[in-house]
Every structure is written in structure tokens, then in C-alpha cells.
Amino acid sequence: MDILNHLALGFSVAFSLTNLFFCFLGVLIGTLIGVLPGIGPVATISLLLPVTFGMDPVASIIMLAGIYYGAMYGGSTTSILVNIPGETASIITCLDGYQMARNGRAGPALGISAFGSFIGGTASIIGLMLLAPFLARLALKFGPVEYFALMLFGLTMVTYLCMGSIIKGSIMVVAGLAVSTIGMDTINAQTRFTLGSLTLVDGVGIVPVAMGMFGLAEVMTNIEEGIKQEIFKTRISGLLPTLKDWIDSKWPIVRGTLIGFFMGILPGSGTVIPTFISYSVEKRFSRHPEKFGTGVIEGVAAPETANNAATGGSMVTLLSLGIPANVGTAVLLGAFIIHGIHPGPLLISNHPALFWGTIASMYLGNVMLLILNLPLIGIWVKILKVPYHILFPFIILFCFLGVYSLNSNIYEILIMLVFGMFGYLMRKFGFEGAPFMMGLVLGPMFELAFRQSLLYGNPFIFFRRPISVVLLVISLFLLISPIFSEISQRRKKLKKVLEQEGL
């Protein structure tokens, strides 16, 4: 009953004309940047952050959240029609989506991806609505020790789940944490590592770094490698999936929702990993796994459902604990802080209109996205035809504008350029940007929790609290687990060699 009352409050907030408009604007921009390869939700949220300064915080968060989950819808269009993921979470959709388009089934592929996204997105909001208040109540019992362990667990998960090596992921997390220490120390108010620069006294901002590492670095990579936009020429008809398509897709959608939501909650999994897992699960469950990759509808329905469900899941830890689960929510956390709101256990009780209004707007946003995506497919196809050599100067221009608009400080543009080049080079050397960004965002909270914990006067305090011990043990296990798997692989190899030699 309580939840229904809260939801009624949420809908009364979300249905105001201003919030409806910003929700629509958010999902529209989200879909657009999802469709366009080379710019993702992280860079876009960072870009639009300064624009929201004068706006009401609720409307700002509703719009920025709309961009975050709206991008997941748009990404599939590019994957299916161009065989290039518009968004990283749609990489796996290319495999079967593009093949479906080649087989003349672009319509059902786009249709099932929109319906799957809607079902996954809506179900994950129900999960978010039920789970976030419960987690927030639990988190009220957390002290700095538990928070430190929780953040350490989150950072370890980021390195464990990143696509490259754990060592490289760990280096990026530590580097992000190190950069976060630049500026004023939160406890002693002493400036650190500022090189005498006034800009650096406030620390290295999240927005310039995010724009550099995810906007500029992406553009530089695309300029260097060159994007080949070959839109598959086919008549897109029959967007509504047939009964057979629904029968084939119903379980992939259910499983995609569950995998996406629960993986989304895990710090570090982001929206990409759930899509890969749901695709592998479907392949394993399928009666015809050999057909995957040739254009089966399950290969589109499952990952597209999972990436939308993951957006709802990732909002759980952000709204209830104040800890972002991935880079997208990390930038959203920055948006909350800029508007003077600290997400965490007290968010629901201190800002009920914001919390429930955002949740209600997500329901509405998903409906808007479903309505937007299918009829506007022709427009998205036309936008996709804009050549990248015309598009990329605009992306750079927006990055430039977005960073300058923050504080009217030219040195922040320099910070963006430095991190753009850094992000580009790190990509070339096989280092991912997401762990770095998570380290940078969580850094100040992580250091504060660490130092407050040490005020108890016992450096072993982290091993005396049960929640902390459990989280630290899991983190340690995650870090050293690759060693075990390598040892077991070597043992198997040795056993094979010995068997071959007849010993």
C-alpha cells in the first residue's frame, strides 16, 4: 500500500508538463545518440550537464536518466541496419540483427528489439522500485567501514568484469583513484598535487575527464580507424513481430530481463556484459545453437532486453547506496552532486519527489521510447546516412562547448584534451576507460570512508565487521581467481602431456 502511495506521488511529479517534456527530450536525445555511432550516453550526459544548471533538479535528473536508458533503445537500430553498434551495449546484436536484415527481416528484428527493450526496461523499474527502498533501509546501518568495503568490492568487480586483463583493469582503477586525490583534501582542507593551479584546487572534474575519455578518445579512434557506414538497403516492413517470433522470443526476453537486472545491480558489470551473458545463455538453451549468428530472432531479443533491464538494475545501487554500478550511473551521480543532492540511503526519505518522480518518469519514458522507436525508424535511418566526417566535427564542437559551459574555464578544456589523448593511447595499449572513471568518481568517497574507518584507532577494523569481512574476502577471491584458473589449466595440460607420453 505504501508503495502505491509513493508511486502516486511519483506519477504526480512525472506527469507535470515540464517533467513530461524533459522526459521526452531525454529519451529522444538518448535514442538519437544511441543510433549515432561514435557518441555514447556518458559523453552526452556530461555534455548536457551544464545546460541543466538553471533547471529544477527533478527535471534535470529525469532528462539525464532518460538519455541513459534511451541510448539502449537506439543502439540496436545501428547494429541491425549498419552492422556497427550504435552503443557498446548493442555489440552482440550485430551478430544476428544484421543477418536478419540481410535475410529481409529487418522489420521484425527492429520490432522485437523495441518490444524486448520495453519489457526488460519496465520490469527492471519494478525491480528497482521494490529493491531500492529495502537496500536503503539496510544501508542506514552501514558505517564508514562497511562503505569502504562495499566500494572496494565495486572497484574490484569493475576490474574483474572488464574485457581485458585484471592487472590492467586494476592499474586503471588505481590511476583513477590517484587522479581523484588531486585538489583539496576533504578532511584537512590541504591542497594536494595541484602544481599551483587554481583550476586543480577543486580537483579534476568528472565532466572534462568523461568527455575526454569517452567523447574525444572515441572520436580519435574512429578518425584513425575510419568508420565504414554501409547501410543495408532493404525495405523495412512488418515491424510488428509475428506470432512465431513472439513464441521464439518469449523465454529469451524473460531470461534477458532477469540476467540484465541482476547483473546490472552488480557494480562494474555495466550494460555490456549482461548482453554477452544473455546471448551465451540463449545459445546454450537453444535447440538449434548452430543457427546463432545466421539471423535468429532469439539472438536479438535476449541481448536487447538485457541491456535495458541492466539500466534499471544499475540505478538500484546509485539511488539506494549512492554508489554507481557503472560509468553511466557514475556520471549521473556527478549530476546529482552538482544539483546539491547526495544519493544514498537518505535520498528516498529526504527527496521523495525526486526518487519516486524519477522512477515514475522511467515508466513513462519506456512507453515513449516504444512509441518513438517504431514509427520514427525512417528518420533514424536517414540520420545514419550522415557521413562520419561531417558528424565528428560536431561531436568535438559539443565536447568543447559542454566542458567550457561548466565553469567558463579554458583550463578545463585542456584537461579534456589531455584525458582525450590519454584515453586514446590507453585504448591502443589495451587499457579500458571504465575502471579509470569508476576510480575517479568513487575516489573522494572511498578515501573519506578509509580515513574515517582508521579513526577507530585499529587498522584491522576492516576485518572485525562481518559485512566488511564478507565483502573483502569476495574482493580478494575475485582478484586472485585468475591465478587458480591458470594453475588448473596448466595441470590439465601437464596431465595431457603425461598421458600422451604414457606415464
Added chain:
Amino acid sequence: MEIKNPDFISGIFWGILGFLFSIWSVNYQLWSLNQPGPGLFPLILGLLLIFFSLLLLLRQVKKFIPNKQKSPPFSIPRGWKKVAYTFLILLLATFLFERIGYLLTFFLLMISLMLKEKLQGWRVILLVALFSALGVYFVFVLLLKQDLPQGFLGI
């Protein structure tokens, strides 16, 4: 040019950075009045950077690592000149931004970025550059009331 072992270079780079960061951190108080000082956390991070970079370097020793896990050789990409050009253009734009104002900077920036690709005629390039600079004026300055440097043009 090809770098056969890019992880070795990365390991050295992060190791040196970790070492410098640790040395710098020691300049701040590590512990004061029974509480951790501002230098303690950065020092731990610097030491962790050294530790992980050593692990990365150790992985390059053959007996520690199966070949399949090694990073592929790193070749300087063919398009590096385009990246360097874009970066230099952006540096120049940053330098000019507050001096000549946003309108001229964005106009020149767009021309310079599109010019490199040489895929469009001059007329298209000039039109796109002009409309994007004017678009910024209408959307960001008039509509969103953003404070952008005006330069000598005064708008």
C-alpha cells in the same frame, strides 16, 4: 614501427608514474594526531601502481605466462597523422577561444576538421562551418543563455 611487447612499455610507464606519485605523496603528512594524514591514501595508491606494474612486467617473462595471453604487437596506426592533426587543431582552438571569441573559433575549427578529410567541396565545408557557428549562437547563447567568450566581434 612495431612494438613487439606493448605491455612491457605499459608496465614501465605505470611503474615510473607510481614511483613518482609515491615520492610526491610522502611530502604530505602521512599520520598526524592519531589520524591518517592527507598523504597516506595517495602513498598507498602509488605503491599499488608500482605493485600492479611489476605484475604486468612479470607476466612478460615467458615462464609466467602462456603465449596466448600476451598482448598482440603494437604497430603505430596508419591514421596517427589524422589523430595528431585533430589534437593540434583542438589545442590551437583552445588557445584562440578566449582571444578571438567563440564564433570565429568554432567557424575555423569546423573548417579545419572537415578540411582534413577532403571529402567535401569548399562550398559545403564553408556552409556547414557557418551554420554550426551560427547554430551555437542561437541555441547556446540566445536560447540557453550560456556565457561564451565574445572576442573582438562582440557577439
